[in-house]
Amino acid sequence: xxxxxxxxxxxxxxxxxxxxxxxxxxxxxxxxxxxxxxxxxxxxxxxxxxxxxxxxxxxxxxxxxxxxxxxxxxxxxxxxxxxxxxxxxxxxxxxxxxxxxxxxxxxxxxxxxxxxxxxxxxxxxxxxxxxxxxxxxxxxxxxxxxxxxxxxxxxxxxxxxxxxxxxxxxxxxxxxxxxxxxxxxxxxxxxxxxxxxxxxxxxxxxxxxxxxxxxxxxxxxxxxxxxxxxxxxxxxxxxxxxxxxxxxxxxxxxxxxxxxxxxxxxxxxxxxxxxxxxxxxxxxxxxxxxxxxxxxxxxxxxxxxxxxxxxxxxxxxxxxxxxxxxxxxxxxxxxxxxxxxxxxxxxxxxxxxxxxxxxxx
Amino acid sequence: xxxxxxxxxxxxxxxxxxxxxxxxxxxxxxxxxxxxxxxxxxxxxxxxxxxxxxxxxxxxxxxxxxxxxxxxxxxxxxxxxxxxxxxxxxxxxxxxxxxxxxxxxxxxxxxxxxxxxxxxxxxxxxxxxxxxxxxxxxxxxxxxxxxxxxxxxxxxxxxxxxxxxxxxxxxxxxxxxxxxxxxxxxxxxxxxxxxxxxxxxxxxxxxxxxxxxxxxxxxxxxxxxxxxxxxxxxxxxxxxxxxxxxxxxxxxxxxxxxxxxxxxxxxxxxxxxxxxxxxxxxxxxxxxxxxxxxxxxxxxxxxxxxxxxxxxxxxxxxxxxxxxxxxxxxxxxxxxxxxxxxxxxxxxxxxxxxxxxxxxxxxxxxxxxxxxxxxxxxxxxxxxxxxxxxxxxxxxxxx
Numbered sequence: 001x002x003x004x005x006x007x008x009x010x011x012x013x014x015x016x017x018x019x020x021x022x023x024x025x026x027x028x029x030x031x032x033x034x035x036x037x038x039x040x041x042x043x044x045x046x047x048x049x050x051x052x053x054x055x056x057x058x059x060x061x062x063x064x065x066x067x068x069x070x071x072x073x074x075x076x077x078x079x080x081x082x083x084x085x086x087x088x089x090x091x092x093x094x095x096x097x098x099x100x101x102x103x104x105x106x107x108x109x110x111x112x113x114x115x116x117x118x119x120x121x122x123x124x125x126x127x128x129x130x131x132x133x134x135x136x137x138x139x140x141x142x143x144x145x146x147x148x149x150x151x152x153x154x155x156x157x158x159x160x161x162x163x164x165x166x167x168x169x170x171x172x173x174x175x176x177x178x179x180x181x182x183x184x185x186x187x188x189x190x191x192x193x194x195x196x197x198x199x200x201x202x203x204x205x206x207x208x209x210x211x212x213x214x215x216x217x218x219x220x221x222x223x224x225x226x227x228x229x230x231x232x233x234x235x236x237x238x239x240x241x242x243x244x245x246x247x248x249x250x251x252x253x254x255x256x257x258x259x260x261x262x263x264x265x266x267x268x269x270x271x272x273x274x275x276x277x278x279x280x281x282x283x284x285x286x287x288x289x290x291x292x293x294x295x296x297x298x299x300x301x302x303x304x305x306x307x308x309x310x311x312x313x314x315x316x317x318x319x320x321x322x323x324x325x326x327x328x329x330x331x332x333x334x335x336x337x338x339x340x341x342x343x344x345x346x347x348x349x350x351x352x353x354x355x356x357x358x359x360x361x
Numbered sequence: 362x363x364x365x366x367x368x369x370x371x372x373x374x375x376x377x378x379x380x381x382x383x384x385x386x387x388x389x390x391x392x393x394x395x396x397x398x399x400x401x402x403x404x405x406x407x408x409x410x411x412x413x414x415x416x417x418x419x420x421x422x423x424x425x426x427x428x429x430x431x432x433x434x435x436x437x438x439x440x441x442x443x444x445x446x447x448x449x450x451x452x453x454x455x456x457x458x459x460x461x462x463x464x465x466x467x468x469x470x471x472x473x474x475x476x477x478x479x480x481x482x483x484x485x486x487x488x489x490x491x492x493x494x495x496x497x498x499x500x501x502x503x504x505x506x507x508x509x510x511x512x513x514x515x516x517x518x519x520x521x522x523x524x525x526x527x528x529x530x531x532x533x534x535x536x537x538x539x540x541x542x543x544x545x546x547x548x549x550x551x552x553x554x555x556x557x558x559x560x561x562x563x564x565x566x567x568x569x570x571x572x573x574x575x576x577x578x579x580x581x582x583x584x585x586x587x588x589x590x591x592x593x594x595x596x597x598x599x600x601x602x603x604x605x606x607x608x609x610x611x612x613x614x615x616x617x618x619x620x621x622x623x624x625x626x627x628x629x630x631x632x633x634x635x636x637x638x639x640x641x642x643x644x645x646x647x648x649x650x651x652x653x654x655x656x657x658x659x660x661x662x663x664x665x666x667x668x669x670x671x672x673x674x675x676x677x678x679x680x681x682x683x684x685x686x687x688x689x690x691x692x693x694x695x696x697x698x699x700x701x702x703x704x705x706x707x708x709x710x711x712x713x714x715x716x717x718x719x720x721x722x723x724x725x726x727x728x729x730x731x732x733x734x735x736x737x738x739x740x741x742x743x744x745x746x747x748x749x750x751x752x753x754x755x756x757x758x759x760x
Contacts, residue, residue: 107720108716108720111720111723112719112725115723115725131721131723132723135416135722135723136723137723167614167617167619168617169531169617174704174713174716174717174720175716175717175720179428179429179717179721180427180428180721182429183427183428183429183439184427186429187439193429194429194431194617195428195429195430195431196431196627196707197431197707197709197713197717198705198706198707199704199705199716200705203504203507203705203706203707204707206508206511207511207707210508210511210512210530211511211515211530212511212530212531212626214617
């Protein structure tokens with residue numbers, strides 16, 4: 001007020017109009033911010049995630065944008081490996097694969113968004129790490145995809161090993177574990193590099209395709225997909241090294257154990273179904289099985305569903321609708337797709353992979 | 362200053378009212394209300410962070426950042442602290458804002474003057490430029506410049522317009538001083554020379570001219586003398602620093618150029634984008650400023666027989682500045698804030714580095730606070746400088 005009076009005295013210095021006009025405006029502003037504050041607390045103090053999901057009638061799932069893992073098809077319907085797990089969750093909670101809303105989020109924004117309650121779950125290929133699980137306050141479900149960070153280079157560079165990349169310029173996406181991994185890799189090998197850090201997946205790929213960088217680094221499954229999207233995929237080669245372990249798992253906020261268990265067992269169910277040999281096509285024939293394990297699993301014997309307070313046949317419906325783990329994998333990223341990934345670590349433990357579901361009993 | 366003591370309110374009440382304004386009780390209640398809301402927000406935030414298991418605090422700033430940054434004005438290694446990483450980001454922001462501000466001013470003023478020139482073609486061209494630039498989003502423009510620079514050939518087919526200078530998709534490679542820090546010393550020497558030269562000019566115009574101009578001599582003698590002393594100071598600084606001024610040239614080895622200096626494509630794209638954008642705004646400001654000077658000033662100057670160029674430089678522009686300077690402040694502040702779009706094209710500015718830090722540490726609120734604090738500080742400094750300049754201009758008018 002004082003400085004105002006010095007620099008430009010109003011035309012009617014003693015006129016109270018200013019003060020009068022100001023007070024109601026301030027009051028309104030105050031009331032508004034108070035209302036906003038209450039609304040915010042309301043949201044913040046809302047019950048656990050599962051209550052919010054049920055009240056809302058949909059599950060909000062944060063995803064990325066990488067064809068094969070998650071991308072909308074020509075009809076605007078989300079498709080992909082991670083998307084199918086979102087549908088499976090929707091079946092478990094609502095007995096309907098479409099009560100789920102997929103929201104694309106950049107790697108940079110996804111964790112804060114999950115933290116602030118914008119999503120109920122992240123199925124965007126988040127790497128499970130110690131810090132994220134402890135300091136950042138996220139619980140992780142079972143690993144749905146075992147990945148490792150790789151290095152994609154143009155063939156014409158003539159490089160065969162990561163260690164030959166001294167002095168290279170590396171395109172890396174911000175907000176991923178990739179920034180730290182690539183720094184560690186070069187430091188461990190006592191060689192140097194120059195990062196170009198770009199947030200958007202598409203911009204990052206464009207920079208690499210234009211030759212701005214010698215190397216593109218991401219999870220190797222992402223790189224396999226990116227390679228197919230480049231103008232001349234055959235001009236690029238994925239180096240053999242995996243410079244990190246990237247177990248990609250569903251991530252949820254602390255504070256809702258029941259929701260965590262639903263996530264855990266929905267993922268486990270798809271893995272167990274593959275182990276049982278139950279597929280989308282033959283699931284009905286298993287309903288008459290006399291094996292008590294399979295009867296429990298598919299809800300013919302309703303004890304599991306009752307214990308979890310879910311529809312007893314939720315696993316049956318999941319398999320019937322999206323298929324078992326192997327089917328989900330093959331449909332979106334398997335050898336017959338454009339992405340053409342091998343099962344590798346993502347095969348069942350019985351087939352030399354790492355997938356192992358705890359017992360359903 | 363009638364405001365300072367309203368009539369009919371003597372003593373303490375009067376003084377309170379004069380400081381605080383009318384209706385002190387209402388004001389105090391409102392102020393308390395606002396303060397309570399803020400406290401409420403703070404408590405709520407703290408409670409939520411507690412709920413999510415986040416420990417608030419700035420302790421993380423001292424821990425090693427462990428990520429690499431593409432370009433830096435100061436020495437930086439991944440094992441340095443988050444605080445240093447953020448400083449690197451801030452300096453990058455300041456660098457692009459400073460260079461961008463200077464270039465945008467020069468180009469903007471030239472364009473603004475050209476817009477009002479008698480030449481219809483020139484005027485129309487400038488108008489077209491301004492309309493196109495201010496009607497399209499800056500982010501789009503940045504993507505355009507970024508894509509344009511990425512379309513340059515690779516290092517092994519780099520364009521070589523001038524010996525020692527290469528243009529490729531890794532940036533613009535220039536000869537540069539080989540020794541670390543030599544550039545800084547040269548800059549310092551230049552600044553010292555300019556300062557000494559400026560002081561000499563000031564002394565001459567204020568004292569020597571008035572009293573002893575006859576005794577020192579005629580012609581350009583004092584000018585030459587000042588120049589000599591100024592150059593001597595600069596040379597002295599260089600000699601005193603003991604820095605070697607050998608120049609390194611960029612050479613292609615392995616993947617990339619080694620030696621010399623490099624201006625990264627991200628920096629160039631951001632700089633070009635910001636300058637092209639801000640120059641359009643400044644051109645309009647300059648045009649409005651010039652048009653605000655009454656026609657009578659032109660006529661009077663013309664009556665004195667001054668040519669057009671000198672009328673503009675000596676009569677019109679100085680008066681136009683009074684309109685221009687406050688508006689320029691907004692332009693500069695916008696330019697600084699717009700530089701945060703760097704994130705989209707991969708230039709490691711403050712936002713980029715702070716985002717990464719927030720992401721790795723989870724200290725999002727603290728990082729946001731640091732970012733806001735940094736932008737606020739830089740912008741308030743710019744505002745203060747521009748306001749001081751503005752005051753100088755308006756004072757001169759009163760004198």
